[in-house]
Amino acid sequence: MTTILLTLGVILLTLILFISEWLPVDITALTIMVLLIVLGLVTPEEGISGFSSSATITVMAMFILSAGIARTGAIQIVSELLVKWGGKTSSQQILALGVIAGPISGVINNTAVLAVFLPIVEDLCRQQRISPSKLLIPLSYATILGGMITVIGTSTNILASGLSDKLGYGTFSLFQFTKLGLLTFTIGLTYLVLIAPRLLPNKKAAGSDTQEYGLQDYVSEIVIPPGSSLVGQTLRSTQIQRKFDMDVLEIIRNETRFAQPLADKILQPGDILVVRGKRECLLNIKAERGIDILPDVQFGKKSLEEDLTSGEDTIAEVLILSNSDLAGSTLKDFRFRQRYNLTVLAIRRGQEFVRERLGKVPLRFGDLLLVQGPKQSFVGLQNSRDLLVFEQRDMESLRREKAGIAVAIGVGVVLVAAFDLFPILVSALAGVVLMVVTGCLKPGEVYSAVRWDIIFLLAGLIPLGIAMENSGTTKWLADNLVSLGSSFSPYWMLTFFFLITALLTEVLSNNASVVLLLPISVQVAQTLDLNPFAFMFAVTFAASNSFMTPIGYQTNTMVYSAGGYRFLDFFRVGAPLSLLMTVVIPPLIILLYGL
Structure with a gap:
């Protein structure tokens, strides 16, 4: 019982650190990993096993494949359809966005997809004089829903597949829950098209x-x-x-x-x-x-804007990305002006504007910077891994002649995994090598393409799942849940796990929610003699069911400042969608996979 209490204490500390955000999430995960080793809850070998986990390596490979496709402009070419299909109403534009960006997010990291579409949507809004706040939350939600179409759509899916393997049920096949993913995507997109336009704010002017x-x-x-x-x-x-x-x-x-x-x-x-x-x-x-x-x-x-953009100078908005060296630093410490030959005029964080003492403000992921300087400096900034420029990328700077090759490699990786010729880990790594050999990516770009914060988060959290299993904490929690819920039907037990995961993922990372709850849900299913896959799918889908806050999912944070949203705007639009998913997904799981 002592080890169970120690493990529960570590879990509680994990929750406190994630919710309070005292440390970045990846550093929090590493801290927990070290603590587990020091307390003897895992061996040193088990503690670092996350770095050699197939899930971690697969996620890393998928980041690189996504970058290869993005650097060749393949996504930009497809996104041109948005202008043709967009129409004039918010509903038409949201439908076009969802139909294009959603399925792409099923095979390419949804954060990368959103990064490509953000400047395109901003440009579309300027042309049509509409507010970006009418489109950016739907864009984020569509990429989240699209990421659930395949196992490789999000790092959470890949992690859940790895945990399934460790629990003795094997890894998920590429399209194992695609039927469920397509149905939930269709239901979610229908909500975004018909209901969301009435709930979305109209706050950010499409002016200068x-x-x-x-x-x-x-x-x-x-x-x-x-x-x-x-x-x-x-x-x-x-x-x-x-x-x-x-x-x-x-x-x-x-x-x-x-x-x-x-x-x-x-x-x-x-x-x-x-x-x-x-x-x-x-x-x-x-x-x-x-x-x-x-x-x-x-x-x-x-006008002031014309004056500041005359000659060789221009103004643009740039977004601080999650793996940026700027996050947690200041403009002064980063030597922003000297590094980029650009001047920051103001900082936007949600609806808050900072116009004074800019050099001393600690920057965060999702902050929007209004930047002025020579046009040539922005060309160089478009290749930065720290910042995303909110203007459509110069297609000449992309390797468009390699777009067909990059898409072929991506399709090849998917087909090899789909037909079980090789595991997804092997096909993804082979795809990485081909991206470099064919020139779609330069060798130096491989490392900058990886979201190292996510990799360290995964590697640091995996030992927590091992500690829960080794100490008997998973079984103890599952037995108590079964006792407490003895009067619940299997349907309500499945719904309970979906709901608790969905709520937890709003304050934790989605990966942390899966690590904590997926093993417990499987143990409950075993105790009740129910289908473990049904419970694993419920937890996996609920972990990405993060619509109610701008901090629950990376894509939500990316559009938070860009759309000029308030924190409660996400709750107003996302809470009904979360409730809808809670109502429809458990019955769909039972219908498609049995209970």
């Missing part, structure tokens, strides 16, 4: 970025008079940007505009500096360095 971010009061022009102490110095040597919390976006000299990089530009009398900063900061510079602040009318007939 500077208006949306409220920068009118934060961007000004200052002139350097002959007597200023700034004359003859470079921007770097003056240190005005560092000292006064401001950024110089452009220097205008005799109608000539100088864009970034500006740090070594020598300032001359009469230079006009376009700067981002509070009026108080500009008044401090005026008192200390002798500059003049020009009135807003100096922008002339142009």
Whole structure:
């Protein structure tokens, strides 16, 4: 009983760490792994077994395959159909999005699919003058639902397949729950098309970025008079940007505009500096360095946005990705301007805007940055693994001539696994090698394609499942659940596991929910002499049934700031969908697979 209590204590600590987010989820998982070894609940070999698990390696390979297909522009080519099929109403556009993005998410990582579609949807919304908030939550939900069509659609499915193998039931075949996945996708998409448009907010204006971010009061022009102490110095040597919390976006000299990089530009009398900063900061510079602040009318007939995007400069929104080195860092620590030759004008987090002391704000996954700088700098940024540029990618920068090869490799991997010629692990790794050999991916891109946070999360959590099994915790919890639910019918027991998993996955990672609950559900099924696969499918589907919060699933977090949503917007649209799935999935499992 002592080991059971220790294991329960570790589980409780795991829940607290995941819910509180004191540490990133991957570091939390590694912490739990080390703790399990130190407490003797697993051996060192069992503790690190997650790194050699077939599930972990398969997920890693699928990330690389997804990147190979994305880098060749194969998804962009398909996404062009969205413009043709989109129509003019939200329902038509959501239907087109779902029909295109959903099935793709069944074979390509849904986070990668969303990353490709985000700029396309933003561009479509600008063209049609509609709010992105009307489409981005449905896009996220469609990729979540689509990821449940095959075993390789999400890392959660692959992990559940690996756990099934460890429990003695073998791995899931590629299309083992495809019938259920297609039915739930169809039901979910029907809800998104018919009901969701009435519940979705209309918050983010499809206007100019500077208006949306409220920068009118934060961007000004200052002139350097002959007597200023700034004359003859470079921007770097003056240190005005560092000292006064401001950024110089452009220097205008005799109608000539100088864009970034500006740090070594020598300032001359009469230079006009376009700067981002509070009026108080500009008044401090005026008192200390002798500059003049020009009135807003100096922008002339142009709008602020036109002024900042004239010449070689442009403005765009960029999203911080989950595996970005920027997450947890600050712009100053990351040396953002020096690294990318771009200036951050404002930060958006949900509906919150940050326009002051930008260099000192700790950044998070899902933050949206409004960035200004030379157009050429954005071309380089499109290949960054840290940031996603919210404008359609220049197709010339993609390896379009390799698109057919990449798709053929992806189809080959699926077919080999579907016909059981080789396990999915082997076919996926073979696909990775072919992606590099054929030039679809460069060798250096292989490592940047992997979501290492997910890999370490999986590897760190797998020992927790082993500890639960070794200590008897799984059996103890299952026996108590059977005792408590002795009056429940098998249907209600199945529904109970679906519901508890769906609720748990909203506050934990979906992978953590599967690791904790799938072995318990199987033990309950064995005790009650029911179909273990029915319970495994219920837990697996419920773990990806994350619609009620922007933090429960990666794709929800990615659209949170991009759509200008509030936290409760996800609950308003997602709670009815979660309830619908809870009502329909257990009966469908019983109908299709028996109980």
